[in-house]
Amino acid sequence: MSLTAQEVQWVAHLARLQLTEAELETMTRQLSAIVAYVDQLKQVNTDGVEPMAHALAIHNVFREDEAAPSLPAAEALANAPQRRGDFYRVPAVLD
Amino acid sequence: MLERTVTELSALLACREISAETLTHEFLQAIRQRDPQVRAFLHVDESGALEQARRVDVRRQRGEPLGPLAGVPVAIKDNLCVRGQPTTCASKMLQTYRPPYDAHVISRLRQADAVLIGRTNMDEFAMGSSTENSAFQITRNPWDLERIPGGSSGGSAAAVAAGEVPLALGSDTGGSIRQPAALCGIVGLKPSYGRVSRFGLVAFASSLDQIGPLSRDVTGAALLLDAIAGHDPRDSTSVNRPVPACRQTVEQPVRPLTLGIAREHFEAGLDAEVEQSVREALKVYESLGAKIAEIKLPHSKYAIAAYYLVATAEASSNLARYDGVHFGHRSTEHQDLIDMYCRSRGEGFGAEVKRRIMLGTYALSSGYKDAYYLKALKIRRLIHDDFAQAFTRCDAIVGPTSPTPAFKIGERITDPLAMYLADIYTISANLAGLPGISIPCGFTKTGLPIGLQILAAPFEEEKLLRIARLFERATDWHTRRPKLAELPGIHEPGR
Numbered sequence: 001m002s003l004t005a006q007e008v009q010w011v012a013h014l015a016r017l018q019l020t021e022a023e024l025e026t027m028t029r030q031l032s033a034i035v036a037y038v039d040q041l042k043q044v045n046t047d048g049v050e051p052m053a054h055a056l057a058i059h060n061v062f063r064e065d066e067a068a069p070s071l072p073a074a075e076a077l078a079n080a081p082q083r084r085g086d087f088y089r090v091p092a093v094l095d
Numbered sequence: 096m097l098e099r100t101v102t103e104l105s106a107l108l109a110c111r112e113i114s115a116e117t118l119t120h121e122f123l124q125a126i127r128q129r130d131p132q133v134r135a136f137l138h139v140d141e142s143g144a145l146e147q148a149r150r151v152d153v154r155r156q157r158g159e160p161l162g163p164l165a166g167v168p169v170a171i172k173d174n175l176c177v178r179g180q181p182t183t184c185a186s187k188m189l190q191t192y193r194p195p196y197d198a199h200v201i202s203r204l205r206q207a208d209a210v211l212i213g214r215t216n217m218d219e220f221a222m223g224s225s226t227e228n229s230a231f232q233i234t235r236n237p238w239d240l241e242r243i244p245g246g247s248s249g250g251s252a253a254a255v256a257a258g259e260v261p262l263a264l265g266s267d268t269g270g271s272i273r274q275p276a277a278l279c280g281i282v283g284l285k286p287s288y289g290r291v292s293r294f295g296l297v298a299f300a301s302s303l304d305q306i307g308p309l310s311r312d313v314t315g316a317a318l319l320l321d322a323i324a325g326h327d328p329r330d331s332t333s334v335n336r337p338v339p340a341c342r343q344t345v346e347q348p349v350r351p352l353t354l355g356i357a358r359e360h361f362e363a364g365l366d367a368e369v370e371q372s373v374r375e376a377l378k379v380y381e382s383l384g385a386k387i388a389e390i391k392l393p394h395s396k397y398a399i400a401a402y403y404l405v406a407t408a409e410a411s412s413n414l415a416r417y418d419g420v421h422f423g424h425r426s427t428e429h430q431d432l433i434d435m436y437c438r439s440r441g442e443g444f445g446a447e448v449k450r451r452i453m454l455g456t457y458a459l460s461s462g463y464k465d466a467y468y469l470k471a472l473k474i475r476r477l478i479h480d481d482f483a484q485a486f487t488r489c490d491a492i493v494g495p496t497s498p499t500p501a502f503k504i505g506e507r508i509t510d511p512l513a514m515y516l517a518d519i520y521t522i523s524a525n526l527a528g529l530p531g532i533s534i535p536c537g538f539t540k541t542g543l544p545i546g547l548q549i550l551a552a553p554f555e556e557e558k559l560l561r562i563a564r565l566f567e568r569a570t571d572w573h574t575r576r577p578k579l580a581e582l583p584g585i586h587e588p589g590r
Contacts, residue, residue: 018441051472055528
């Protein structure tokens with residue numbers, strides 16, 4: 001199946017990705033080809049097959065609820081693109 | 096010294112024939128001379144490596160007990176966190192990132208007294224099969240500098256093949272250790288899912304990612320696996336079960352031995368020279384007493400389609416963390432918060448990463464999730480069941496690692512689907528959680544290496560390595576070395 005530029009733009013919005021006009025065009029073409037390829041999965045009858053999200057039978061793993069030191073604020077903030085004091089700085093969320 | 100195996104180097108270090116400092120100097124010199132052509136390294140930690148080596152020497156002098164990799168240089172793929180060191184994932188997004196902690200495997204290497212010599216190039220966020228998706232530089236195959244080294248652990252594979260380092264760590268989500276190992280003529284092992292902790296591995300697809308060793312020989316891979324394997328409470332998917340001492344048992348042949356071959360591994364798309372080498376390898380095994388059994392993997396033809404839905408869905412979720420707030424690239428121009436996210440991600444990610452985030456987002460989006468993501472998970476179950484069935488009839492499955500030898504730089508970069516097909520034989524092991532190894536099994540007429548892939552049932556690394564070593568001991572493919580000019584070059588990392 002083929003994707004329209006409009007659909008690709010919507011997916012880009014969901015993914016929080018800014019695409020240039022040229023990227024949008026290439027992406028529409030390439031994603032259409034990839035989606036057409038993966039459409040072959042529809043040939044396989046999977047009635048009654050349990051989806052397998054993980055190679056291991058994963059169960060919840062609990063640990064003792066014990067206090068332990070965590071990353072110091074200065075180290076946690078060391079990679080922040082912008083900060084003010086002990087806070088990450090971001091554009092205003094609310095007016 | 097550069098041509099010796101890890102076992103030989105360890106023996107020379109142990110009897111003080113050579114100091115760790117001298118050995119590290121030799122490999123640093125090799126990097127300076129060879130890496131300007133190969134460009135496997137993104138960052139070389141000269142002073143740090145020499146300091147670690149000197150510490151090992153002092154402790155040896157004092158007669159202190161030392162770890163199993165004492166004084167042996169190891170290169171680290173650039174998606175494994177090393178405290179305070181650049182860890183870029185070959186992405187502009189993480190160009191300035193310095194992790195505040197060590198990955199579990201790094202802590203284990205430090206405990207083993209290995210020397211961490213530098214960071215290797217990769218496809219951005221481990222997404223690719225040629226290392227061409229690095230934001231910083233193109234790594235070249237040491238056997239032919241016009242060709243790709245494979246990927247995504249192409250820097251690690253090329254560095255080992257070029258004799259710039261005896262051992263390296265890579266990560267394998269769909270073949271990213273085994274395929275570059277095959278294309279560079281070395282040994283690469285993907286452990287069973289859960290065997291090695293992923294704590295500190297920058298996540299691509301969490302249900303598929305696994306860290307593993309690259310080495311010149313099987314014994315070196317066993318030694319490095321032993322050093323990194325085992326339970327870690329910080330990764331809830333790392334399995335709490337006894338770790339075999341693979342290095343101790345690797346010389347023991349497996350008898351009786353039944354090897355499975357699947358017709359699906361020898362169909363259209365397989366290069367004739369690769370097929371010939373693999374069939375000759377099977378004859379070697381037969382001459383060593385192995386029985387060959389035909390097995391069926393009927394759903395393997397759907398593996399690439401299922402993989403690219405599962406892996407991209409997980410990637411779209413994992414990479415949502417790059418929002419320009421906590422770490423990573425932030426766009427300088429933006430109107431509001433959402434615009435800041437979109438611009439930061441648009442500027443920070445390369446083309447393949449964007450493509451995969453988009454495909455994964457699409458596969459998970461409302462109205463498409465059942466048709467794509469859930470369908471792929473069902474196919475994953477069928478692929479897993481095919482293997483479970485096959486392993487009731489054989490000890491391991493043997494076939495080609497990659498359908499072709501190394502292709503030319505630029506040849507597939509504009510055609511994502513053609514690139515994805517490079518992983519056709521390796522991807523299923525990740526979907527099913529199996530351990531898999533690639534070992535050298537021949538060369539094309541033009542001198543390009545060919546890899547043999549061996550897959551075993553989950554957590555049978557020990558048997559897998561013994562089967563691989565059986566072949567290695569009977570052949571000399573792993574002793575061949577590429578001819579590289581020794582340049583008096585000065586290393587210039589890509590950033």
